[in-house]
């Protein structure tokens with residue numbers, strides 16, 4: 057819980073550590089009542105530190121100190137003091153061994169930070185500052201140490217004892233206990249330390265590295281889950297090979313372990329050679345896991361593996377540099393997933409997340425640059441900005457340098473900084489040094505928050521055969537940053553003519569361009585206003601702008617409906633085709649809003665319907681793309697576009713439009729559904745995932761009509777599917793319909809899957825996201841269900857998170873019941889798990905977007921939270937910044 061005055065930490069105050077820890081020897085005696093941690097730290101003064109007589113100040117929270125000794129001499133209580141999170145020893149030699157004994161109680165640790173228990177096993181989560189809940193330490197990433205870890209525990213209850221690195225000894229002890237010793241040869245910061253003790257099954261495989269080294273791969277899970285590890289194992293081997301092929305990076309130890317735990321605050325953690333995963337990101341089998349679940353496992357396994365180089369071998373100097381490892385690693389995992397499946401689908405999914413969650417964050421009270429310059433609680437900065445926008449920034453460097461020079465840059469970065477804790481600036485410098493490309497102005501992406509806006513206009517001069525694009529950039533103010541310097545924005549463009557893409561030639565002397573081929577060009581936008589003139593343009597083209605979403609910006613171009621239809625039909629860039637469909641959908645929603653306001657029936661434009669009809673009929677297209685193009689912009693995306701956001705009106709307009717589309721295209725949807733139904737054995741490959749995605753999109757539309765034939769399709773799909781993707785899609789459309797069968801369906805689903813917690817989470821989520829009135833009562837009732845447990849973050853996310861974050865129409869109920877419900881849950885979770893409490897809070901922080909009545913109700917709930925005693929620093933930071 058927070059100090060009286062939670063303090064803000066500034067990047068500008070960074071100082072090198074006054075002491076270094078060369079070796080860290082830890083001994084854990086794991087017990088049911090308490091756990092004893094003994095550390096022996098070889099400490100010396102840091103020669104690079106300017107403060108020569110600094111006291112030794114170690115971090116530590118919620119620890120019971122038993123003893124402290126320096127070079128074998130026990131200190132008495134006058135030789136150290138405790139202040140806040142620090143243990144201070146004023147008088148220490150220049151080099152010494154500190155021995156420290158502490159007692160902790162992992163079984164009572166509900167914050168899931170430090171050492172805690174999950175389903176009977178001991179496990180750790182130390183990033184960012186959790187190690188200080190285990191023992192006193194210099195818990196900062198620029199203190200790197202060689203760890204040796206001894207673990208003692210009851211052999212029956214905890215037959216598996218794991219830590220980082222290589223197993224160096226095992227021993228059977230008296231009283232039924234046993235001991236293992238682990239040595240990690242690579243120096244690492246404390247946040248990468250891990251320990252696991254439990255009764256676990258092990259699924260094993262092997263990988264031979266590019267230089268012929270054999271690596272043992274082990275996935276540890278509860279016995280009942282041993283049949284759900286194949287996909288994670290295959291993904292791990294694919295990721296290891298991919299990192300060798302694409303980045304030249306080889307794995308560096310003889311063993312790589314993954315452990316799955318039920319209770320975990322995030323997706324997974326890249327601890328050196330002992331990754332710890334949320335079960336939701338490692339377990340998968342067709343009967344229990346959806347296609348999206350399979351893809352998430354593949355992506356997260358790869359992400360954590362890639363951290364071995366981008367994060368572990370080269371780590372962060374301080375937590376302001378978090379995007380150094382996260383932005384780069386997300387970029388790497390996105391490219392990997394693109395290579396494993398459909399690149400366009402992956403890109404559209406990532407852009408969708410960015411344009412909803414990240415753009416919203418960048419426009420809200422918690423907006424921060426990808427390298428923040430201050431924070432109260434670092435846990436609040438594991439954000440879509442640091443991760444996803446951070447990845448977009450790395451992607452832009454890739455675009456500006458091209459793949460070969462980018463690879464030269466990453467080679468230089470890894471070689472130059474192997475074994476070091478470095479900064480984002482070091483990354484950019486390596487890219488510049490290897491490529492010769494000037495990234496001076498580009499650095500603003502690291503220091504400035506906010507989503508830049510690009511207003512583009514075009515002029516065609518038929519006489520001169522010139523086509524000119526004029527680009528104006530601007531960026532709105534964000535907290536603490538009122539005016540922004542212009543960004544360096546790579547703008548990928550093509551020009552579509554009657555017979556395809558035109559050859560591009562810029563007028564002589566135009567600056568800053570990179571040519572990918574002669575029909576696509578990356579324009580370097582650097583000025584507040586800038587024009588680019590293409591010569592030899594024989595017809596007025598349709599511009600294809602921001603191809604591949606080449607920069608994380610909001611693009612504004614006054615396209616006509618015909619131009620959008622042309623892009624949607626024939627652009628060779630998958631992202632731009634999809635985006636054109638979304639802009640057309642947005643125009644339809646605007647029309648539907650106007651129609652409903654005027655009491656008219658909603659009638660979609662016939663050209664739009666024809667385009668959708670053509671999509672449904674074209675069997676040559678990628679089904680996943682068709683499915684995405686048929687979907688109207690999400691309510692989350694609409695909330696980014698409309699000011700203020702009238703949630704209820706938007707929801708009604710969007711739903712009325714969906715129904716009208718379903719009625720107009722019923723025959724085509726039915727035919728598409730039938731065409732996509734298949735008896736093939738389940739595979740999580742791109743082709744099958746695409747087919748299921750299109751089939752279930754068609755089903756969802758058909759179920760809006762909600763006639764007998766649609767209901768029969770849904771019921772039969774629900775009852776007969778052998779994979780969870782189809783079964784859950786059918787359940788979802790039933791739950792959102794008036795079909796009397798839905799209560800039965802929910803009950804049968806629960807009966808069949810009650811022994812599978814991850815499936816029951818999906819069951820909670822489907823109900824939490826139900827668009828029909830009354831969802832809040834159901835969510836409240838489900839919180840008392842025996843399968844719900846507020847201490848388990850996955851359950852909290854599935855029920856409370858999904859309701860508040862993804863069920864706008866019910867969360868924003870006009871009487872404020874949704875807001876009250878969320879505030880109540882945040883107040884409870886603030887005590888048990890502050891990280892989850894502050895993440896859950898996010899929908900309330902966006903209060904400024906909504907209509908005045910909603911604003912008032914939301915604000916009142918934020919104030920109620922702020923008035924609570926014992927507010928954690930996590931919740932305090934988010935609430936207080938939202939109210940500023």
Ligand code: 0A1
Nearest residue numbers: 181183184321322324325326
């Ligand atoms: N580094 C991990 C994310 C992570 C961060 C914090 C955690 O606990 C509070 C856990 C995991 C990753 O990027 O995967």
Ligand code: ZN
Nearest residue numbers: 359363382385
């Ligand atoms: Zn990561």
